[in-house]
Amino acid sequence: MLENSKIITKKSKGNAISAYLMIFISWLFLFNKVNPEINNSFVKAHTKTAMLIHFWFLITYIIFISNSVFASYSIIWFWINNIITDIIYLFLLVLLIIWIYKAKNWETFNLSKKLNISKTKNVLDIDWDWKITEKEKITIILSYIPFIWYFIYWKYQNNKVIQDAVRLNIIISLIILLLFIYSYNNLVALFSLAYIIYITFVWITLFGIEELITIRLPEILSPNKLYVNTIIFSKYLKSYFSSKKFKSFDIIKKEVLEKNKIELLENEKDFKTKKDFKISKFLIYIPFINLIFLFFKNTKYSFHIINWSIITLISILIITLNLLWYINVNLIILLLFPIMFWIWNLNYKLAYKIPFIFDIYLLFKNIVSIFKTSSKKIKEKKAEENEVSLKPKEV
Numbered sequence: 001m002l003e004n005s006k007i008i009t010k011k012s013k014g015n016a017i018s019a020y021l022m023i024f025i026s027w028l029f030l031f032n033k034v035n036p037e038i039n040n041s042f043v044k045a046h047t048k049t050a051m052l053i054h055f056w057f058l059i060t061y062i063i064f065i066s067n068s069v070f071a072s073y074s075i076i077w078f079w080i081n082n083i084i085t086d087i088i089y090l091f092l093l094v095l096l097i098i099w100i101y102k103a104k105n106w107e108t109f110n111l112s113k114k115l116n117i118s119k120t121k122n123v124l125d126i127d128w129d130w131k132i133t134e135k136e137k138i139t140i141i142l143s144y145i146p147f148i149w150y151f152i153y154w155k156y157q158n159n160k161v162i163q164d165a166v167r168l169n170i171i172i173s174l175i176i177l178l179l180f181i182y183s184y185n186n187l188v189a190l191f192s193l194a195y196i197i198y199i200t201f202v203w204i205t206l207f208g209i210e211e212l213i214t215i216r217l218p219e220i221l222s223p224n225k226l227y228v229n230t231i232i233f234s235k236y237l238k239s240y241f242s243s244k245k246f247k248s249f250d251i252i253k254k255e256v257l258e259k260n261k262i263e264l265l266e267n268e269k270d271f272k273t274k275k276d277f278k279i280s281k282f283l284i285y286i287p288f289i290n291l292i293f294l295f296f297k298n299t300k301y302s303f304h305i306i307n308w309s310i311i312t313l314i315s316i317l318i319i320t321l322n323l324l325w326y327i328n329v330n331l332i333i334l335l336l337f338p339i340m341f342w343i344w345n346l347n348y349k350l351a352y353k354i355p356f357i358f359d360i361y362l363l364f365k366n367i368v369s370i371f372k373t374s375s376k377k378i379k380e381k382k383a384e385e386n387e388v389s390l391k392p393k394e395v
Contacts, residue, residue: 011037016046016103020096023054046103053095060088067187069179137206140165144199146173147340160216167217170337181330227355232256267303267351274300285339287312300350306361307354311335314357 015038019026029047032038063069070080139156142148143165156162172195179187206212219225232253239247247255277296284290284304290312293305315332322329338354 012040012043013103013106015043017100019043019047019050020053020100020103022050023057026050026054042106046099049099050096053092053099056092057089060085060092062190063187064088067184069182069184069187140206140212141199141203144169144202147336161212161214163219163222164214164217167222168215171217174334174337177333177336181328181333223355228256228260264351268349271300271302271350274298274302276300284308287315287335303351303353303358307352307357310354310357310360311338313360 015029019029026047029038029043037043064071064081064085068081070084074080139152140161142152143156143162146169152162172191176188176191176195179185179191202212232249235252235256236247236249239252275298277299279293279296281301281304284293284301285308287308290305290308293301294309297305299305315335318327318331319329321327338357
């Protein structure tokens, strides 16, 4: 009996290893309910891992080879789509070898844990009554729908599920729009269909059995977090290469966050004392039209006016470059993200600066300031020279 158990175990290990080698066939192991050497948690866990790797082989081929994404660009004599495909295939091949080795050593694999996918129940227990109301279920579904999420994003800033759903929504929407801009219509249809299926699955599980699969995405994917981390990292590098005393990353992070908090509170307090205007504030967010608000720059909405004036200038730049055949004019569509994402701040955050966008204004402002300072110094120097030349020479 013991010998028979060892044979079954060895065969199970062999089946687990085979799952990685039987590309697009090993998924049949999941439907086997009879053979104990296949129908066990060890083999099935490795089969699911193999399926995931095989799936990415297929997706990579469909995107970069079949649909030739980035095939129009090259580095020296190598097409970018082939370079990306080779890199991804090499990475996936290494993964296959690693997990074949793990299967050989009887190591199991928790797909949910490795992908950071968590299965949670009653995720919006705001009142801690461990029940999801119908309204809360609808809120979760809306957070997955492109360009609808911004209505609820700020209201649920502290809700991890909503934030993860919105981040996934933004990433998928961005990918689909980029594919649309560059006319990869087949991939647009593929990604759109896959995302619709995912939302439908979430809807069914949430309303049917009150369970939800959430994909946890890092906070750095949030524009605000990305912006703050960029500032922190730049200051950290500056501290490292500076001759002054070196500061640790945690200290710099604390200083930046504290400074941003104080600056925001001071600006909010200052703006509330400034004058308002009667024109509809919503027009501030409409490119080209919002240029009229430059005449109202010294009001409580000055930061918003600056934000969207820069957006308008970016639109003009895209159109200009398109006329010169350098850039795709459809890139203007991407401006929908800042327009939709930050429109909420018009009524709730007067001192809000759009990450990276507002810095363009600060850059222009610094350049103008340097130019004015230089001009002033040149004039002062010329005035001194004239004064000296006008003085009578001593005999």
